[in-house]
Amino acid sequence: MSEAAAHAAAPATFDLETDVICVGAGAGGMSAALTAAIEGLGAILVEKTDRVGGSTAVSGGAVWIPGNARSAEAGHPDTLERAKLYLDRIVGNWSSDAMKLAFLEAGPRMLDYLERHTELRLVARTYSPDYYPDAEGAALGGRSMDPLAFDGRALGAHFATLRDPLPEFSVLGGMMVTMTDVHHLLGATRSFASWKHGMRLVARYAADRLRHRRGTRLVLGNALAGRLYKSVLDRGIPVWLESPARRLVLEDGRVVGLVVAREGREVAIRARRGVVLATGGFPNDPERRAALLPRPTGAWSMAPAASTGDGLRLGEAAGATVRGENASNVFHAPVSILEKPDGTVVRYPHLVWERAKPGLMAVNGAGRRFVNEATSYHEFGLAMHESHRSVPSIPAYLICDAPFLKRWGLGLALPGGRPFRHLVAAGYLAEGRTLDDLARQLGLDAAALAGSVASFNRGAQQGRDEDFGKGGDAYNRYLGDPRAADRNPCLGTLETAPFYAVRVYPGDIGTAGGIVTDENARVLDRDGRPIPGLYAAGNDMNSVMGGTYPGPGITLGPALTFGWLAGRHLARNPA
Structure with missing residues (x-):
C-alpha cells in the first residue's frame, strides 16, 4: 500500500469523536482550538512533546498586528492602506495580495476577539520601528505588541507542563x-x-x-504561551501531551480524522469538522533543511528539537503542496554555539541585545567587515550567506574589546562583569592580548583585521559609518546605547585590550517555507484547490511574508491570526 493510500485508509472504528483536532500546542494550534471552542465546537489539542507552548514559549513574544486598536494610543495611528503599502514594498510578490490582505484585515479583529474571550493581553509598543523604517508605509511603533507579564501560578499544577523559556531569557537560574x-x-x-x-x-x-x-513571573513568549494555555484550560479543551500524530484519515478526499500514538497504542479520533496542522514547521528536519536552505546548513536552529516537519509530511500525504520558492525558507539569526564537556550543545541567538551597541564589529573569514552589525537578525543571516559566496563567512566573528564585554556582554558572556573564564576555557569566547593575537586564534589575516578595526574606529570617531551604515536608520538606533543622547548610539571604538570574539553561524528562529493555504488557512492541493477538512497555521503554513522579515513579531502575529481564521471557518462551514 502506498503512503498516500495508507493515509487515506479509514480505521474500522474511531476511538472517539470531536469537531476539531489541532496538531501542535503553540500559538497557531491554541488560537485555532480556542476559536473553535468559543464558537461552540468541540476541540482537542494533540502535542508531540511533554510540554505546551512550542516555539512560542521560547520566543521573544513580539506579535506584529498592523492597524490594531491600540496603535493610536501608542502614538502611532495606523491604517490598513499604509500597512499594505509597507508589505508591498518589503514582501512584494513573494506573497499574494489575497494572503496579505487576509492577514491585515483579520489581525485586528482576531486580537479584539481573543482579548474579549480569553486571557490574551497584548500592549502596543510606543517605540519599536519596523525593520525597514525608511520604506514607504513603515511605522516607528504601534504595530509590534508584547504580551503582558503573566503569573504562572495561575496555571496551578499545569505550570510544570508549560515549556521553559530559553535560558538566555533568564538570569539567576530561572x-x-x-x-x-x-x-x-x-x-x-x-x-x-x-x-x-x-x-x-x-x-x-x-x-x-x-x-x-523556576520563576513564575512570565514575560516574552513564555507569557504569551502561558496566557493561551490558561485559556485552553479554562475552556476545558483536552490537551494530549506526548501524543504524536501518526497519520491523517481521509474519506472520499476529505480529511475526517487523525491517528495519534498515545500511552503505548494508536488512537483514532474522528474530526467532524476538520484538522489543523500547527506542528512548528521543519527547523529540525535535516533532509528538508538540506533541500530548501542555502548551504552550508547545520543544526543551528533555535526552535524546539521536536519541530521536525511532522505537519508538512502529514499534509503532503493528503495531497498538500509544500512551497520552497520563497525569498528565504527560514527566518535567519546569527547563532553562537557552546559545546559542553558532557556533549550537550548550547545555542545563543544574537537577536537584539549586543550587535547594535557601540563598539561591536563583525568580520568574515578574511578579517573584513561584510554587514551593518545593527541590521535585523534576518538580514544579518542573509548577509553571511551572501558574503560566503566569495569569502569564507560561515562562521563569521563578532568582535569587541574589554570595556564592551563588561558593559554589554557578548553572547553567553553576560554583561555587568559576570564570570566568563569558563567560556574562554571551553573555546566559545576567544580572548586576545592584542588584535594580532586574536587574529591568530581565529585564523584571520592579522593585517586585514587591523585595517578593519582602524576603519571601524574612524567611523566611530566621526559619528558616521561610511562603509556599512551602522546606526544609519531608526531601527538601528532603537537597539543602540539608550544613554547616547548626542551621538550615534550604535558607534563606538574598539581599542582597549584584551579583545574578544565569538563565532556565529547562520542559524534560524523558525521556518518560512511550508504548506500552501488560502486566506482562510485551508490547505490547498497541487491544483490549488482546498483539501476539505484540512487547515494549517503557524510555521506549518507557508509564511504570509514569503520568507521576508518586515518587523518584530511577523511569525506570531500571523500564527494567531490564521489560527483564528481556521477556527472561524471550521465553525461556519459544517461538513
Missing part, C-alpha cells in the same frame, strides 16, 4: 527578564529606581523558588 529589566539590573548601583525595580524582581523570584523550579 528568573525571566525583558530588555527593560536587564537595563534596570545593570543600572541598579547607579539609580534608586533601577535598584528598586531589580529588588522587586529578585524578591519575587526568591519566593518562587521555595515552591517552583
Whole structure:
C-alpha cells in the first residue's frame, strides 16, 4: 500500500469523536482550538512533546498586528492602506495580495476577539520601528505588541507542563527578564529606581523558588504561551501531551480524522469538522533543511528539537503542496554555539541585545567587515550567506574589546562583569592580548583585521559609518546605547585590550517555507484547490511574508491570526 493510500485508509472504528483536532500546542494550534471552542465546537489539542507552548514559549513574544486598536494610543495611528503599502514594498510578490490582505484585515479583529474571550493581553509598543523604517508605509511603533507579564501560578499544577523559556531569557537560574529589566539590573548601583525595580524582581523570584523550579513571573513568549494555555484550560479543551500524530484519515478526499500514538497504542479520533496542522514547521528536519536552505546548513536552529516537519509530511500525504520558492525558507539569526564537556550543545541567538551597541564589529573569514552589525537578525543571516559566496563567512566573528564585554556582554558572556573564564576555557569566547593575537586564534589575516578595526574606529570617531551604515536608520538606533543622547548610539571604538570574539553561524528562529493555504488557512492541493477538512497555521503554513522579515513579531502575529481564521471557518462551514 502506498503512503498516500495508507493515509487515506479509514480505521474500522474511531476511538472517539470531536469537531476539531489541532496538531501542535503553540500559538497557531491554541488560537485555532480556542476559536473553535468559543464558537461552540468541540476541540482537542494533540502535542508531540511533554510540554505546551512550542516555539512560542521560547520566543521573544513580539506579535506584529498592523492597524490594531491600540496603535493610536501608542502614538502611532495606523491604517490598513499604509500597512499594505509597507508589505508591498518589503514582501512584494513573494506573497499574494489575497494572503496579505487576509492577514491585515483579520489581525485586528482576531486580537479584539481573543482579548474579549480569553486571557490574551497584548500592549502596543510606543517605540519599536519596523525593520525597514525608511520604506514607504513603515511605522516607528504601534504595530509590534508584547504580551503582558503573566503569573504562572495561575496555571496551578499545569505550570510544570508549560515549556521553559530559553535560558538566555533568564538570569539567576530561572528568573525571566525583558530588555527593560536587564537595563534596570545593570543600572541598579547607579539609580534608586533601577535598584528598586531589580529588588522587586529578585524578591519575587526568591519566593518562587521555595515552591517552583523556576520563576513564575512570565514575560516574552513564555507569557504569551502561558496566557493561551490558561485559556485552553479554562475552556476545558483536552490537551494530549506526548501524543504524536501518526497519520491523517481521509474519506472520499476529505480529511475526517487523525491517528495519534498515545500511552503505548494508536488512537483514532474522528474530526467532524476538520484538522489543523500547527506542528512548528521543519527547523529540525535535516533532509528538508538540506533541500530548501542555502548551504552550508547545520543544526543551528533555535526552535524546539521536536519541530521536525511532522505537519508538512502529514499534509503532503493528503495531497498538500509544500512551497520552497520563497525569498528565504527560514527566518535567519546569527547563532553562537557552546559545546559542553558532557556533549550537550548550547545555542545563543544574537537577536537584539549586543550587535547594535557601540563598539561591536563583525568580520568574515578574511578579517573584513561584510554587514551593518545593527541590521535585523534576518538580514544579518542573509548577509553571511551572501558574503560566503566569495569569502569564507560561515562562521563569521563578532568582535569587541574589554570595556564592551563588561558593559554589554557578548553572547553567553553576560554583561555587568559576570564570570566568563569558563567560556574562554571551553573555546566559545576567544580572548586576545592584542588584535594580532586574536587574529591568530581565529585564523584571520592579522593585517586585514587591523585595517578593519582602524576603519571601524574612524567611523566611530566621526559619528558616521561610511562603509556599512551602522546606526544609519531608526531601527538601528532603537537597539543602540539608550544613554547616547548626542551621538550615534550604535558607534563606538574598539581599542582597549584584551579583545574578544565569538563565532556565529547562520542559524534560524523558525521556518518560512511550508504548506500552501488560502486566506482562510485551508490547505490547498497541487491544483490549488482546498483539501476539505484540512487547515494549517503557524510555521506549518507557508509564511504570509514569503520568507521576508518586515518587523518584530511577523511569525506570531500571523500564527494567531490564521489560527483564528481556521477556527472561524471550521465553525461556519459544517461538513
